[in-house]
Amino acid sequence: MTGFSADWLTLREPYDMRARNPKVLDAAAASLEALSSVRVVDLACGTGSTLRALGPLLPAQQSWKLIDNDLGLLARAKATPLAKHVTVTAIPLDLNRDLEAALDGPVDLVATSALLDLVSETWLDRLAVEIAARSIPLYAALSYDGRIGFTPSDPLDAAITAAVNAHQRTDKGFGPALGPAAAAFAIARFEALGYSVVHGASDWAMEPDDRDMQTEILAGWASAAHDMGALSLADITAWHTRRRDAVAAGCSSLRVGHVDFFATPSATR
Ligand SMILES: C[S@@+](CC[C@H](N)C(=O)[O-])C[C@H]1O[C@@H](n2cnc3c(N)ncnc32)[C@H](O)[C@@H]1O
Secondary structure, eight states: OOOOOOHHHHHHHHHHHSSSSHHHHHHHHHTTTSSSSSEEETOOOTTEEEHHGGGGGSSSSSEEEEESSSHHOOOOOOTTTTTTEEEEEEEEEOHHHHHHHHTOSOOOOEEOOOOOGGGGGGHHHHHHHHHTTTTTOOEEEEEEEEEEEEESSOHHHHHHHHHHHHHHHSSSSSBBBBGGGGHHHHHHHHHHHHEEEEEOOOOOOTTTTOOOHHHHHHHHHHHHHHHSSSSSSHHHHHHHHHHHHHHHTTEEEEEEEEEEEEEOTTTTT
């Protein structure tokens, strides 16, 4: 599975769904409850995970603009079964180039998930400035924050985690990525722009039975560690083998740290 493949997004969606921070989701939903209809823009929608997570909590009358640069993912997002008064428009856009176009027109909420850790400081600053200029709230879920908990522990876990986090900071198409620093940067930036921010953890929790998800993640981390070159192939392979053996034996658990936040223009601004 590749980084943004439909198969990977499908595998991770139930973990994302369970992880989404309920306090942050509730704050986003509560901010829109007085509206008779809501217009949402979902940046980097993938197959539509945020539509499925947030849509049921919003007023019945909804129109969503789903934005992504991957036509295959957009087609899957557009195929999401919708409640009666929900409409979606799928819009292919490169958000690195055309962010402002994605925010054009009347919008009540900008939403995104698993995007901010991919973007650069420059792009995230641009997003914050463009959203604040329009006085729109932002719901941003599932930004990886660099914390990984392994059970059982292994002597190479810390070195692998460091390599994974270094890989997270490489360019994902938006310039050098903020990776684990993204959510904290964004929260501080929105607060500086006069926004109130509700935030909380949205960690993935994988139990011993979650073998497919663990297997996929461990393979991705081994590959990322190899790309970074700080560890020998022999060390990475030995670590990966011990970890896969633990998964196969049904004694492996993983916790992966994420942060959700909802930022809304302060009334006193
Ligand atoms: C990790 S996935 C998250 C997808 C979805 N939001 C979710 O939570 O399942 C990142 C998404 O960003 C999209 N993406 C990456 N670079 C992009 C760009 N330059 N413009 C638009 N979308 C982009 C990918 O196609 C992918 O759908």
